[in-house]
Amino acid sequence: MTRGHAIRPGRVLDVATGALLTDRAVVVEDDRIAGLVAAHEVPSDVAVRDLPGLTVLPGLVDCHAHLVGEEDNGHGYTELLTRTGAQEAMTGVRNARATLRAGFTSVRDVGTYRAFVDVALRDAIDAGWTPGPRMMVAGAYVSCRGGGGDISGLAPDAEEHVPAEFRVGIVDTVDDVRRAVRRILYGGADLIKLIGTGAVMSDNGNPGVPELTEDQIRAAVEEATLHGAHVAAHAHGAEGIKRAVRGGVRSIEHGSLMDDEGVALMAEHGTWLVADIYGGDYIAEIGRRDGWKAAVLRKNDETTLTQRAAFEKCVAAGVRIAYGTDSGIYPHGLNARQLAYHVRHGQTPLEAIRSATLHAATLMGWEGRIGRLEPGLYADLVAVAGNPLDDVRLLEDVRFVMKSGEVVRDDVPSS
Missing domain, CATH: 3.20.20.140 (Metal-dependent hydrolases)
Structure with missing residues (x-):
């Protein structure tokens, strides 16, 4: 039985620093982010959803x-x-x-x-x-x-x-x-x-x-x-x-x-x-x-x-x-x-x-709940094809949406 799941995209946008991180996975437990880890360090008892080529950022x-x-x-x-x-x-x-x-x-x-x-x-x-x-x-x-x-x-x-x-x-x-x-x-x-x-x-x-x-x-x-x-x-x-x-x-x-x-x-x-x-x-x-x-x-x-x-x-x-x-x-x-x-x-x-x-x-006043991909915050995230720092209009066409750890939209073909 899995105890959580992980989202493994092509890139993760750290909105605090502006860095585009590769080789990362967002690990989710229940409705919260448990960690942002190297892609190869995802725990073995966690179900993984790969989003190749997509950029993940906070909801x-x-x-x-x-x-x-x-x-x-x-x-x-x-x-x-x-x-x-x-x-x-x-x-x-x-x-x-x-x-x-x-x-x-x-x-x-x-x-x-x-x-x-x-x-x-x-x-x-x-x-x-x-x-x-x-x-x-x-x-x-x-x-x-x-x-x-x-x-x-x-x-x-x-x-x-x-x-x-x-x-x-x-x-x-x-x-x-x-x-x-x-x-x-x-x-x-x-x-x-x-x-x-x-x-x-x-x-x-x-x-x-x-x-x-x-x-x-x-x-x-x-x-x-x-x-x-x-x-x-x-x-x-x-x-x-x-x-x-x-x-x-x-x-x-x-x-x-x-x-x-x-x-x-x-x-x-x-x-x-x-x-x-x-x-x-x-x-x-x-x-x-x-x-x-x-x-x-x-x-x-x-x-x-x-x-x-x-x-x-x-x-x-x-x-x-x-x-x-x-x-x-x-x-x-x-x-x-x-x-x-x-x-x-x-x-x-x-x-x-x-x-x-x-x-x-x-x-x-919700800094401790939303707005970043950090441990302890709600597992709210979206994914888009490409780099939104190059073209912010990509966010008009989100392909994947998660709120509180629940996937509410997934238009990405499974690999």
């Missing part, structure tokens, strides 16, 4: 995912009221499977309009009921009334009929923020997601306009910290970004209209940037093809190029960058497409890969 991480719900259709969020919570949960099951098969073995899921469906999906995956990535979840958005995290665009006499689960995190005052943060964390969330400015995809609002005060943001951070959780802030506009950084958030999501002062503040405070710099091209192409709302397309056009310019400035300034794609804007499973955009806009292929492995784990 990928998307730090800005939305697994719950149908893909965005560019017509606002009032359509959410036409679907049940059960339907939303089942879309999450489908999306989680596609994400995992694409090589993303962990995600930071940063919000759902219908509160706590992401918590249920996380727990179902952890229980082994359905396949999917390891999830860190936000539970619900903390947003001002009528803002980017609220259901807007309804007739005034319909507002009172919106189910309460859509408005768990809707706030007006600082005290409201504290209550909402506690409610969301007590409901099972792992982090807090603030909507600090208007949104591109919402029915109304301006991405450049702040929607939470600095005092509200600071209150959310203080309350979350008491519970051992961090805060991510959706922030497109320059002033909203600076309020969030000064308020102590761990990450800025999007960062589309960041100015030079904001870049400097982020570098000074050690705030992470998670910027979905692929999504703008998808929205522009598919949105125009499929007739998305003109206001959505306009806001996307106004933020896509400025976001990429801000990303380049952050790379040059040494701002900490973690990988996040806003999955759900585009079909789930295409998460790796953004890696090439990281390279196009200033990162080396190694740094792009680190943003989705090593650095993503650090942002999430």
Whole structure:
């Protein structure tokens, strides 16, 4: 009887050092990595899966995912009221499977309009009921009334009929923020997601306009910290970004209209940037093809190029960058497409890969769980044909995926 198994590829990418190691095997026991050993030193009582010609690296991480719900259709969020919570949960099951098969073995899921469906999906995956990535979840958005995290665009006499689960995190005052943060964390969330400015995809609002005060943001951070959780802030506009950084958030999501002062503040405070710099091209192409709302397309056009310019400035300034794609804007499973955009806009292929492995784990506080191929960490790994340091787009076509020691995709012919 074997007591574990080993993966023996052509190369192993050490994301910490950047070294491509040959003649290595990853030994797995249960759900953890037991060791990285010379290929000829694999214990005799371990089953071996050879992956000749492939490069193995840690499982990928998307730090800005939305697994719950149908893909965005560019017509606002009032359509959410036409679907049940059960339907939303089942879309999450489908999306989680596609994400995992694409090589993303962990995600930071940063919000759902219908509160706590992401918590249920996380727990179902952890229980082994359905396949999917390891999830860190936000539970619900903390947003001002009528803002980017609220259901807007309804007739005034319909507002009172919106189910309460859509408005768990809707706030007006600082005290409201504290209550909402506690409610969301007590409901099972792992982090807090603030909507600090208007949104591109919402029915109304301006991405450049702040929607939470600095005092509200600071209150959310203080309350979350008491519970051992961090805060991510959706922030497109320059002033909203600076309020969030000064308020102590761990990450800025999007960062589309960041100015030079904001870049400097982020570098000074050690705030992470998670910027979905692929999504703008998808929205522009598919949105125009499929007739998305003109206001959505306009806001996307106004933020896509400025976001990429801000990303380049952050790379040059040494701002900490973690990988996040806003999955759900585009079909789930295409998460790796953004890696090439990281390279196009200033990162080396190694740094792009680190943003989705090593650095993503650090942002999430999961350094002791994921992000590297080291003993004691979860046995999460992917394999691609060729060398991703030469062409990071190889990660768009993973051939082998393992999560927690279980093979969930194997498209490599046995030798």
